[in-house]
Amino acid sequence: MNPVFARLPTSIFEAMSMAARERTAVNLGQGFPDFGWPDDVVAKAAEALTGAASQYPPMRGLPELREAVAAHYGRHQGLALDAEQVIVTSGATEAIAASLLALIAPGDEVVLFQPLYDAYLPLVLRAGGVPRLVRLTPPGWRITEDALAAAFSPNTRLVVFNNPHNPTARAFDETELALLARFCVDHDAIAVSDEVWEHVMFDGLVHLPLSAMPGMAERTVKIGSAGKIFSLTGWKVGWAVAAPDLAAQVARAHQFVTFTTPPNLQAAAAYGLGKEHDYFTAMRARFQEARDVLQAAVEGEGYKVLPAEGTYFLNVDLAASGIAADDMSFCTRAVEQCGVAAIPLSAFYAEAPVTNVVRLCFAKRPETIEQGVAGLATARILFEKA
Ligand code: GLN
Numbered sequence: 001m002n003p004v005f006a007r008l009p010t011s012i013f014e015a016m017s018m019a020a021r022e023r024t025a026v027n028l029g030q031g032f033p034d035f036g037w038p039d040d041v042v043a044k045a046a047e048a049l050t051g052a053a054s055q056y057p058p059m060r061g062l063p064e065l066r067e068a069v070a071a072h073y074g075r076h077q078g079l080a081l082d083a084e085q086v087i088v089t090s091g092a093t094e095a096i097a098a099s100l101l102a103l104i105a106p107g108d109e110v111v112l113f114q115p116l117y118d119a120y121l122p123l124v125l126r127a128g129g130v131p132r133l134v135r136l137t138p139p140g141w142r143i144t145e146d147a148l149a150a151a152f153s154p155n156t157r158l159v160v161f162n163n164p165h166n167p168t169a170r171a172f173d174e175t176e177l178a179l180l181a182r183f184c185v186d187h188d189a190i191a192v193s194d195e196v197w198e199h200v201m202f203d204g205l206v207h208l209p210l211s212a213m214p215g216m217a218e219r220t221v222k223i224g225s226a227g228k229i230f231s232l233t234g235w236k237v238g239w240a241v242a243a244p245d246l247a248a249q250v251a252r253a254h255q256f257v258t259f260t261t262p263p264n265l266q267a268a269a270a271y272g273l274g275k276e277h278d279y280f281t282a283m284r285a286r287f288q289e290a291r292d293v294l295q296a297a298v299e300g301e302g303y304k305v306l307p308a309e310g311t312y313f314l315n316v317d318l319a320a321s322g323i324a325a326d327d328m329s330f331c332t333r334a335v336e337q338c339g340v341a342a343i344p345l346s347a348f349y350a351e352a353p354v355t356n357v358v359r360l361c362f363a364k365r366p367e368t369i370e371q372g373v374a375g376l377a378t379a380r381i382l383f384e385k386a
Contacts, residue, residue: 004125011118012347016331020341026372029331029341031166031312033363036286037231038272038279045235045268057263059255061088061239068270069224069239076280077198077209085247088266090258091236092196092225095250097123099192099221099240100160102253104129108157113143115167115348117194120160129158131350138317138354139306141168143176148183156187161210164197164310167348167359171205171309181213190246191216196225196238199280201310202288211241218243221250226269231283231363237265287312287363294362297373301380312363315345319356323383326355333382340375 009015016029060066066083073079089095096119104110106128112120114133124131132151136143161180164171172180184191193210201207211220226237240250294314295305304320318330325333327344335341342360346353360376362369 092238
């Protein structure tokens with residue numbers, strides 16, 4: 001077996017969701033909503049399933065979806081794109097895999113930010129990349145010039161970026177993006193920018209696409225996800241958007257990863273992307289409300305949280321909450337004995353993990369949150385006794 005994968009455990013999201021299913025625990029671990037998806041988008045998919053072709057769509061995606069993605073980013077983020085620049089993939093993870101397989105040559109150095117989403121590092125290693133990790137430190141998780149200077153070198157070929165950032169829930173600001181852009185330009189590096197949480201931002205924050213920074217349009221592969229935009233995470237419809245030459249390179253790998261993506265789901269995503277601004281504003285407001293409900297409830301149980309600017313996630317600081325246990329022991333006991341699943345942040349580290357932070361998904365109905373927090377209250381009592 002390939003050593004990259006032989007060394008890896010099952011993904012923490014799958015492991016925790018499996019444990020939650022086995023024990024019928026409330027799942028505040030893996031990031032998926034239990035409310036909030038648009039019924040009309042689902043109805044479109046159903047209509048397309050029975051009424052339209054179910055044979056292979058074009059390898060780069062249905063023209064209507066490619067056009068809808070380009071137009072959507074024009075309307076929402078001011079990007080000037082055309083459909084030629086869009087490659088539709090089977091989820092954002094496939095878009096990232098195809099981009100890394102296409103753009104990394106063995107021995108190329110790749111800059112990544114730690115904590116890192118669990119798929120990034122194995123995909124970089126499998127593509128032959130040599131990782132250079134930039135450490136983000138709680139509670140601010142800021143990108144600094146010193147940290148970038150230590151990671152970039154004349155051999156840097158690519159950067160894997162994620163904004164808003166999972167698991168820290170940070171939305172990096174314009175200063176941080178400009179800094180990263182300057183390093184990419186100075187080192188002639190490509191950025192694979194995972195922006196799947198671009199619509200899930202709070203408190204009036206506005207998403208800044210990395211490709212809009214000076215010098216970045218021609219060197220950024222922007223990754224997006226219909227699953228995240230429409231709260232339909234199981235659909236696995238995503239895309240990579242890049243300058244035409246770069247997009248063509250990504251397509252060369254994509255054609256041998258999944259080749260195409262179900263056309264019916266693509267048609268529904270195309271329809272959904274055309275929704276009015278109000279839809280997206282209302283969606284954000286509902287998730288923000290859920291964040292506030294979870295935050296108030298866990299604080300009511302004596303937990304201390306870190307700020308959540310975007311994503312579906314709120315992080316709890318165990319040490320600051322007076323719990324001495326490490327995140328993995330806490331999450332294991334919480335799911336096995338207290339009826340609630342959460343994600344230990346240490347799972348997002350390749351080295352020297354932060355072990356006092358636990359990630360909770362708040363994209364849940366109030367009753368789900370209430371049940372989950374009851375479990376967290378039990379966990380607190382257990383750990384205080386220990
Ligand atoms: N993005 C989701 C999360 O962070 C997990 C996706 C998955 O399970 N592969 O929870």
